[in-house]
Each structure stands twice: as C-alpha cells, then as structure tokens.
Amino acid sequence: xxxxxxxxxxxxxxxxxxxxxxxxxxxxxxxxxxxxxxxxxxxxxxxxxxxxxxxxxxxxxxxxxxxxxxxxxxxxxxxxxxxxxxxxxxxxxxxxxxxxxxxxxxxxxxxxxxxxxxx
Amino acid sequence: xxxxxxxxxxxxxxxxxxxxxxxxxxxxxxxxxxxxxxxxxxxxxxxxxxxxxxxxxxxxxxxxxxxxxxxxxxxxxxxxxxxxxxxxxxxxxxxxxxxxxxxxxxxxxxxxxxxxx
Numbered sequence: 122x123x124x125x126x127x128x129x130x131x132x133x134x135x136x137x138x139x140x141x142x143x144x145x146x147x148x149x150x151x152x153x154x155x156x157x158x159x160x161x162x163x164x165x166x167x168x169x170x171x172x173x174x175x176x177x178x179x180x181x182x183x184x185x186x187x188x189x190x191x192x193x194x195x196x197x198x199x200x201x202x203x204x205x206x207x208x209x210x211x212x213x214x215x216x217x218x219x220x221x222x223x224x225x226x227x228x229x230x231x232x233x234x235x236x237x238x239x240x
Numbered sequence: 241x242x243x244x245x246x247x248x249x250x251x252x253x254x255x256x257x258x259x260x261x262x263x264x265x266x267x268x269x270x271x272x273x274x275x276x277x278x279x280x281x282x283x284x285x286x287x288x289x290x291x292x293x294x295x296x297x298x299x300x301x302x303x304x305x306x307x308x309x310x311x312x313x314x315x316x317x318x319x320x321x322x323x324x325x326x327x328x329x330x331x332x333x334x335x336x337x338x339x340x341x342x343x344x345x346x347x348x349x350x351x352x353x354x355x356x357x
Contacts, residue, residue, distance in 0.1 A: 164351055165348065165350050168346075168347075230275075232280055
C-alpha cells in the first residue's frame with residue numbers, strides 16, 4: 122500500500138527565513154508520481170509541482186525548490202525567503218502508475234504541514 | 241464558466257438524513273474523484289470514476305454512494321449521514337491518457353464543507 126508521511130504538523134517562521142517541508146513516501150511501484158499542493162486559508166487546493174519517479178532532477182521555480190531523492194524516498198519542498206502569503210497548508214501526494222506509465226491518478230496524500238509565516 | 245464546480249459549498253444536516261453533494265466539470269475529463277479532508281488525515285479518496293458508468297471504491301467508501309451517468313457530473317450521496325462524515329469534501333478531475341503538461345495533474349473543485357449534527 123502507498124503511504125505519504127509529512128512528519129511536520131506545523132511550522133512557524135518569520136518572514137524572509139528559508140523553510141523546508143519534509144515528505145517521505147512508501148510505494149511498491151517502480152513508476153509513480155509525486156505532487157505538492159498548497160491550500161491557502163481560502164481553502165482551495167493549488168497545484169504546485171508534479172514529478173515522475175524517473176526524473177530525479179531537482180527543480181526550482183522562483184522561491185520554490187524541490188529535492189527528490191529516490192534513495193531516501195523523499196520529496197522535500199523548500200521555500201526561500203518566505204513571505205506572509207506563503208502561509209498555508211502544504212500537502213505532499215503520491216500517485217500510482219501502471220506498467221505503461223499511465224495512471225488512474227488516485228492520489229494518496231500526506232497529513233499536511235501547516236506553515237505560518239509571521240511578518 | 242469553464243472549470244470544476246461543487247454545490248452546495250456549505251451544508252448542515254442532521255444524523256440519518258440523505259445528502260447529495262454535486263460535482264460538475266466542463267473539460268470533459270474522463271477521470272473524476274471524491275476526497276474528504278479531515279484534520280490529521282490529509283485528503284483521503286472516497287470514490288473515483290474512470291468514465292461514465294464506471295466507478296470504483298477508494299480508501300474510505302463506507303457510507304457513500306456515487307453515480308456517473310454523464311461524463312461531466314459525479315454526485316456523491318451520503319445515504320444516512322453520520323457525525324463522522326462531518327468533513328470538507330473535494331471533487332477533482334483529470335484527463336485520461338498521457339502526454340501534455342496536464343498529464344496526471346488533478347484539478348480540484350473549491351470544496352464542500354459538510355456538518356452533520
């Protein structure tokens with residue numbers, strides 16, 4: 122069975138600090154997809170990134186960066202120079218894929234990390 | 241408007257009542273999903289559908305019923321609501337097949353906050 126663990130329930134930082142959100146996953150699949158979603162106080166889910174299991178390149182998008190390490194089954198998310206607008210709940214999620222590399226897309230979510238950025 | 245919508249956005253009901261949460265998407269996506277969000281559990285899959293008239297159970301299906309007579313609609317029914325079903329419910333959809341930037345990305349509705357008294 123698939124499992125995603127976000128051990129950090131809540132993180133509190135002061136604006137401009139860097140913060141890393143941890144995500145550890147378990148799966149028996151050799152092909153899978155990893156995601157990060159942001160849920161701001163307004164409640165909607167905002168897609169941030171998708172990474173497939175064959176692509177271990179780290180990715181940077183503005184102040185956001187992601188570190189994918191298959192060896193440790195981790196997909197950590199770092200926000201550089203955090204801002205108050207980054208305050209949200211962040212979810213890491215895992216999706217299965219069949220042998221053809223496609224996926225029904227069922228997502229297994231972690232418990233979420235509540236990030237609060239203070240001015 | 242294009243996108244995925246859920247109705248109602250807020251609902252209060254009583255134990256034992258039947259409640260239906262609606263989900264509508266305008267993209268003609270093949271796959272649709274229902275998740276519930278509870279503190280400490282993240283989002284958990286209730287039911288999903290690969291196409292019209294094809295549905296299957298997710299992680300927490302007990303107490304819920306779904307149907308999908310049309311591609312664009314995926315209603316979720318609580319046949320006899322219980323307090324444990326108080327939650328925020330999210331509907332999502334995604335296109336079938338591979339390729340493209342949206343491959344495997346799920347698009348989520350705004351959520352329905354359900355309270356069962």
